[in-house]
Amino acid sequence: MSETRMSNMDLNIIPLHRQAASNRSSLPGLHIANPSRKTSRSRRSDHLILLASFNVPAFSDDRLAELLTRLEGMYYEKTGSTTSAMRELIEDLNNLILNLNLKHAGSRPQVMGGIGVIVVRSGHLFLAQTGPGHLFALLPGKVDYIHDEKMSGRGLGISRTPQIFYAQMLLEPGNRILFSTSLPETWDADTFTQAYTNPLNKAQQRFLEDAGEELKGIYIEVAEGPGNVNLIKPESMQEQTKVTKPEPAPQTTPPMMPEEEKAEPEPQPEPERQATPPAPRHTQSPGRASLPPLEMEDQSAVQTLDLDDDARMFEPISELTRGEETHTPGKSRQSAVGKISSGWQNAWKGLRSFGQGFLRRLQGLMKRMVPGDELIKIPTSYMAFIAVAVPLLVVTVAALVYAQVGRNQQYDAYFSQAETMASAAAAETDANIQRTAWQNTITLVEKAQEYLITDEAEALRKQAVSALDAMDNITRLELQPAISGSLVNSVRIRQMVATSRDVYMLDIHSDSVMRAWLAGTRYEMDSDFHCGAGQYGSIIVQDLIDIALLPENPDEAVLVAMDRAGNLLYCYEDKLPVAISLTPPDSYWGKPIGITVENDQLYVLDEQLNMVWFYEATDTSYQFREAPFFFFTEEVPNMTDTIDFAIDKEQLYMLYLNGQTTTCTYTGLEEAPTTCTSPTLYNDSRPGRQSGPTVRDAVFYQLLHTQRPEPSLYYLDPKDQSIYQFSLKLNLVQQYRPDMDLEGEFITAFTVSPTKTIFLALENEVYLAYLP
Numbered sequence: 198m199s200e201t202r203m204s205n206m207d208l209n210i211i212p213l214h215r216q217a218a219s220n221r222s223s224l225p226g227l228h229i230a231n232p233s234r235k236t237s238r239s240r241r242s243d244h245l246i247l248l249a250s251f252n253v254p255a256f257s258d259d260r261l262a263e264l265l266t267r268l269e270g271m272y273y274e275k276t277g278s279t280t281s282a283m284r285e286l287i288e289d290l291n292n293l294i295l296n297l298n299l300k301h302a303g304s305r306p307q308v309m310g311g312i313g314v315i316v317v318r319s320g321h322l323f324l325a326q327t328g329p330g331h332l333f334a335l336l337p338g339k340v341d342y343i344h345d346e347k348m349s350g351r352g353l354g355i356s357r358t359p360q361i362f363y364a365q366m367l368l369e370p371g372n373r374i375l376f377s378t379s380l381p382e383t384w385d386a387d388t389f390t391q392a393y394t395n396p397l398n399k400a401q402q403r404f405l406e407d408a409g410e411e412l413k414g415i416y417i418e419v420a421e422g423p424g425n426v427n428l429i430k431p432e433s434m435q436e437q438t439k440v441t442k443p444e445p446a447p448q449t450t451p452p453m454m455p456e457e458e459k460a461e462p463e464p465q466p467e468p469e470r471q472a473t474p475p476a477p478r479h480t481q482s483p484g485r486a487s488l489p490p491l492e493m494e495d496q497s498a499v500q501t502l503d504l505d506d507d508a509r510m511f512e513p514i515s516e517l518t519r520g521e522e523t524h525t526p527g528k529s530r531q532s533a534v535g536k537i538s539s540g541w542q543n544a545w546k547g548l549r550s551f552g553q554g555f556l557r558r559l560q561g562l563m564k565r566m567v568p569g570d571e572l573i574k575i576p577t578s579y580m581a582f583i584a585v586a587v588p589l590l591v592v593t594v595a596a597l598v599y600a601q602v603g604r605n606q607q608y609d610a611y612f613s614q615a616e617t618m619a620s621a622a623a624a625e626t627d628a629n630i631q632r633t634a635w636q637n638t639i640t641l642v643e644k645a646q647e648y649l650i651t652d653e654a655e656a657l658r659k660q661a662v663s664a665l666d667a668m669d670n671i672t673r674l675e676l677q678p679a680i681s682g683s684l685v686n687s688v689r690i691r692q693m694v695a696t697s698r699d700v701y702m703l704d705i706h707s708d709s710v711m712r713a714w715l716a717g718t719r720y721e722m723d724s725d726f727h728c729g730a731g732q733y734g735s736i737i738v739q740d741l742i743d744i745a746l747l748p749e750n751p752d753e754a755v756l757v758a759m760d761r762a763g764n765l766l767y768c769y770e771d772k773l774p775v776a777i778s779l780t781p782p783d784s785y786w787g788k789p790i791g792i793t794v795e796n797d798q799l800y801v802l803d804e805q806l807n808m809v810w811f812y813e814a815t816d817t818s819y820q821f822r823e824a825p826f827f828f829f830t831e832e833v834p835n836m837t838d839t840i841d842f843a844i845d846k847e848q849l850y851m852l853y854l855n856g857q858t859t860t861c862t863y864t865g866l867e868e869a870p871t872t873c874t875s876p877t878l879y880n881d882s883r884p885g886r887q888s889g890p891t892v893r894d895a896v897f898y899q900l901l902h903t904q905r906p907e908p909s910l911y912y913l914d915p916k917d918q919s920i921y922q923f924s925l926k927l928n929l930v931q932q933y934r935p936d937m938d939l940e941g942e943f944i945t946a947f948t949v950s951p952t953k954t955i956f957l958a959l960e961n962e963v964y965l966a967y968l969p
Contacts, residue, residue, distance in 0.1 A: 206370055207422030208244065208317060211397050211429040213377065213404050215412040220405050222430075225258045226250050227415060228265035229428050236273040243279065244426045245272055246315040249290075250328070250378045250413055251308055251353075264290075280363060283314045283325035287353075287361055291327070294354035299840060299854050299898060307943065310353035313376055317426070322374065324364045328352025331380045331414075334366055335373035335393045341366070344380075356916055357856075357896055370421045375404070377414025383407050392416070397429060604648040611645035612654055619657060622664065628885030632668055635661045668884050670929070671919075673936040674966035679956060681719045684711075688961035694746045694756060695950035701728075701756055702946070702958065703744050710744055710758055710768060713963075720965075728758065728768035733776035738764050745794040752818045759792045759801070765821065780824045782810055793902075794819070795844040801825070802851070807836045809849065830870035834859050843902035843910065845925055850910060852900040856891040858927065880928040892929075895921065903949050915943040920955065933968070 212224035228247040232240055247265050256264060268286055275282040290312060298307050311328015324332055324343070329352070334341040345362045353359060373393055388407045392400035397418055405412065615638050622634035638661040642654050666673065679700070688711075692703035698715045709729025713720035730739045740761045747754050747767075754767040754775075763779045763786050779801075787805030794800075799812040799821045809828040812821035828849065838854035849861040857876035864871060876890040886893060899913040909930065912921040920933040939959060946958040953968040 205421065206320065206368060206424060207420045208426045209397060209418040209420055209429050210246070210427065211401050211416050211418075213401060213408075213412055213414040213416055215405050215408050215410070218410045223258075224248075224413065224415070225261055226265070226413070228262070228269060229426055230269045230273075231426055232273060237276055239276045239278075240273045240282065242318050243273070243282075244317040245269060246317075246415070246426070247312060248315075248376060248378070248413075248415060249310060249312040251310040253308055264293075279316050279318055279323050280325070283316060283323065284361055286314055287312060287325060287327050287359055291353045291359040292357070295357065295896070296838070296854050298354050299896070308354050311378060312353065313378075315376065317368070320368050322366050322368055324362075324376075326362045326364075327359045329378050330362070331375075331377050332364060333375040333389070335375065335389060337371070340389050357894075368419050370419055372419040373400070374417040374419070375414060376417075377412060379411060379413065381408045381412060383409045608645050608648040608651075608654075611641050611648070612651075612657075615641035615645060615654075615657055619661060622661070628668065632665065632885055635664045635668075639665075666934075669932060670883055671932045671934050672969060674933050674955065674968075676935045676937055676939075676957070676964040676966050679720050679963040679965035680713055681716070681721055684722075684961040684963070686961060690946045690958035690960060690963070692744050693946045693948040693956055693958060694744055695948045695954065695956055696746065696755075697950060697952050699755070700948070700950070700956055700963075701744060701746075702963070703741060703758070705741075708739060708741055710741070710756070712770070720963075723770075726768075726770065728756070728766065728774050730760070733766070733774065736764055736776040736778055738766050738776050741766070742789060743791045743793075745792050745799075747794060747819050748797070750818050754819070757792075757794065757799070757819070759789065761789060762786065763789065763801075765799075777820070777822070779812065779821060782806075782808065782825055782827075784808075790839065791842055793842070793844050795902075796846065800828070800842075800844055802836070802839060802842045804836050804839050807833060809836075809842070828863055828871065829861070829873075832861075832871060832873055834861065834873045834875045840898065841900040843900050845902055845908060848925065850900060850902070852897055852912070856895060856897045858900075860927075877927055879923070880926070882929065892921065895919070897921075899947065901948060904951070911947075911949060913944060913947050915945065918944050918957075920947060933966075935964070935966075 210229060212227055214221040214224040226247075226249040228245075228249075230245040230247075232243055236243075247268060249261070249265065268290060271289060272282060272286050275285055290310075294308055294310055309328070311330060312326070313330045313332075314325040316323045316325075326332075330344070332343040334343065343364045343366075375392075384404075384407050388403060391403045395403065397416065400416055404414075404416065618634055618638045618641060622631050622638060625631040625634055639658055642658040642661070645654050646658075665671070687706050688704050689706040690702045691705050694701050700713050700720060702711045702713070703709075704711055707729060710726075712723040712726035712728070714723055730741065732738075738758075738760050741758050742761055744756055744758045746756050752767070752769075754769055756768050758766040758768065759779075760766070763781055765777050765779055767775045767777075782803075784806055787803045787808075789801050789803045791802050792799060797814045797819070799814075799819075801810045801812075802808075803810070810825035811828055812825050813823060814820065815822050834851070836851065839851050840854055841852040843850045847863045849863065851859045851861075853859070853876075858879070859873055859875040860877045861871055861873040878888050878890060879892050880888045881892060882888075894917070895912075895914045896916050897912045898915045901911040901913075903909050903911065908925055910923045910925060910927070912923065913919075914921065918935055918939055922930040922933070924930055933955070935957070942959045944957050945960055947956060949955050949968070955966050955968055957964045957966075
């Protein structure tokens with residue numbers, strides 16, 4: 198498309214924002230930009246529109262505006278196709294949100310977001326969307342609804358590779374475009390008709406009036422003009438509309454309401470919902486600029502996240518994903534209303550005519566059956582009911598039959614594709630292609646199961662899951678509830694440790710540690726166990742950050758907890774806790790994030806001060822009262838974004854937010870200083886996998902070291918509900934996953950007992966399984 202197309206069209210954009218059933222004049226998260234002189238050559242024709250939203254108030258309005266401005270600058274610096282630039286922009290924002298989630302896990306609610314990236318270039322509109330989003334193209338005589346149901350609930354901050362939905366369309370003066378993050382149930386055909394046929398201010402009012410409680414979106418008018426993108430503010434709506442609104446073309450008709458139907462409107466079905474398949478995944482290219490870190494504002498609620506980000510539809514990939522210049526949009530998409538509504542209207546007319554004819558025949562029959570004028574005594578309302586009820590009954594039966602036949606056909610289509618894909622996967626020798634084929638098999642089966650649940654579909658799904666488990670060295674764990682009864686809903690478990698008969702859980706909501714003891718096959722909560730924040734003599738303990746088991750000792754303390762101020766709390770099974778204050782380092786405390794007890798020593802990692810300290814026990818009671826020692830000598834690795842650590846003898850393992858691990862070896866000798874490897878490579882020998890500083894598709898959050906007879910390192914991937922077992926040399930041994938659906942939630946904590954019982958916590962729900 199030539200450059201002159203956009204130069205002949207303006208985009209007039211009006212925000213749509215309704216919150217708590219009240220209209221808002223501003224729309225936080227909306228950002229509009231035009232190319233500047235400093236724009237890269239590839240982006241000089243791109244007009245950018247961003248609409249971002251989050252499930253909790255992750256950023257203040259000013260901070261969000263600053264973030265979107267940074268994203269604008271990064272977009273206009275990118276080279277390559279429009280599609281790749283939009284994808285990279287979403288990946289940049291996703292990495293920021295995901296890192297914030299991991300960094301603040303346990304202390305703040307998890308953030309899930311969505312963003313719609315709209316680029317107008319050379320007369321085309323390009324959309325890249327992750328998270329909830331609905332695009333409507335209001336065109337003469339029809340409305341195209343462009344949406345992917347599988348994107349609902351997905352978005353930013355869930356995984357390293359966000360699932361992105363792509364679409365594009367050709368623009369013409371007179372078109373209207375609506376993009377919103379939700380689809381109000383109260384919108385109907387009349388909403389769109391009135392919006393299309395009225396000026397922007399009236400269209401805005403109609404969308405907001407029909408939206409119900411909440412709405413966040415934008416309404417775009419494509420008008421004749423010099424090629425500007427204009428944000429229309431509500432207070433200047435009338436003036437702007439007079440200037441920018443084009444004269445309607447004589448042949449233009451309102452959407453969804455063909456001319457011959459205007460005089461007698463009939464019931465309209467919901468628009469047909471169609472979607473462009475998501476584009477294939479791409480790996481992040483090296484050397485790309487990354488967003489500088491931002492801090493979250495206070496948040497008020499925790500939301501459940503949908504974590505299944507790897508599901509992909511096996512359908513023909515749009516040419517848009519290969520390069521937008523060669524794609525011809527619109528031909529494969531059907532009008533969401535034009536075809537279906539006219540068909541149902543014609544059917545309704547026919548059925549109504551049938552009902553009226555049936556009524557006349559019924560009256561004739563009754564005249565023959567009922568003597569004299571008795572027919573007159575039958576109320577007219579009964580006769581009218583019969584005239585309406587008969588066609589309604591026929592419509593209902595016809596719709597049910599059509600729906601069932603349609604569901605069978607949809608099931609057969611998807612299941613047939615799934616069988617073909619499974620056969621191809623079984624015959625494939627390339628591990629990466631085979632893995633993708635099995636993943637697509639599962640996706641297709643799940644699509645088929647949306648229409649019908651059959652034994653053959655479930656058997657095929659299990660076959661594909663088993664094949665992937667074998668390739669990825671996954672052992673399925675038979676989970677069972679660990680605790681008799683249930684914990685209160687407010688419990689938020691973030692750390693766990695276990696002995697052969699007890700499990701201890703740090704609840705950040707109550708700022709205390711809970712104990713459960715083994716009673717038969719289940720664990721019972723110990724209501725007499727006390728270990729939490731409070732005042733102990735002159736010491737105030739609050740904001741516990743971590744817990745660690747203590748070896749057997751004369752005082753019978755079972756564990757020690759530490760708060761952010763460097764206070765230790767010794768906890769006992771049958772008596773009240775005892776608190777002491779650690780001797781702080783010379784630099785005092787910055788931001789300690791964790792503790793562990795190994796080698797009769799207490800180790801503390803302080804991320805802010807870039808230090809690991811260790812305290813030696815002064816006696817067999819493990820009282821750490823002396824000044825600490827610095828773990829490092831000459832070489833000190835960067836500990837920014839460290840989220841967990843573990844100790845095995847002289848070996849230190851530090852886990853970072855980006856999934857990498859740094860290892861350091863302590864000697865204590867001046868002639869042989871502490872040495873570090875950063876990052877240390879994970880050795881991954883699975884088919885189609887490669888060793889490297891990260892594990893592909895994994896997002897690690899916690900690290901656990903277990904003792905002999907099988908010393909190991911266990912890494913928690915909360916989003917995939919996976920536990921990775923590595924040797925102390927970081928050789929991948931096994932991956933463990935539940936054999937049951939945990940409803941897509943994060944695993945918030947885990948531990949492994951000396952008897953190889955693994956415990957998993959999902960906030961206030963605790964499960965156990967036995968490792969092989």
